[in-house]
Amino acid sequence: MKIYWTAKQIPEFKGLSKKDRKSAWRYAHNKVFSLKRIFLLMIPLLILIVTFQKLLGTTELSSTVITATLGGLYGFIYSTIITNKARPYLQEYINQNSIRNQT
Numbered sequence: 001m002k003i004y005w006t007a008k009q010i011p012e013f014k015g016l017s018k019k020d021r022k023s024a025w026r027y028a029h030n031k032v033f034s035l036k037r038i039f040l041l042m043i044p045l046l047i048l049i050v051t052f053q054k055l056l057g058t059t060e061l062s063s064t065v066i067t068a069t070l071g072g073l074y075g076f077i078y079s080t081i082i083t084n085k086a087r088p089y090l091q092e093y094i095n096q097n098s099i100r101n102q103t
Helices: 018-032 035-056 060-096
Strands: none
Touching: 018 060, 035 060
């Protein structure tokens, strides 16, 4: 699974205007977005947070740091999964709307 750090790195977005990238991403994201997927990914996250809080104690600072770190990790994993699942729909949108690369 490839990690894309910016939207411009996604091959389907090469040469597209910002407006076209935004509309293509909205289309593709809506195709793969699922509340069920989010909640299934949140269960392990919540288990990890509770486990670390029990192991380290429940001081406010450690709880905040653990929650922020695991939340950031969750966001990274989720966005990587969604981006890779959305790529076929990006190409579909580009083909349906006859968006041409500007390069």
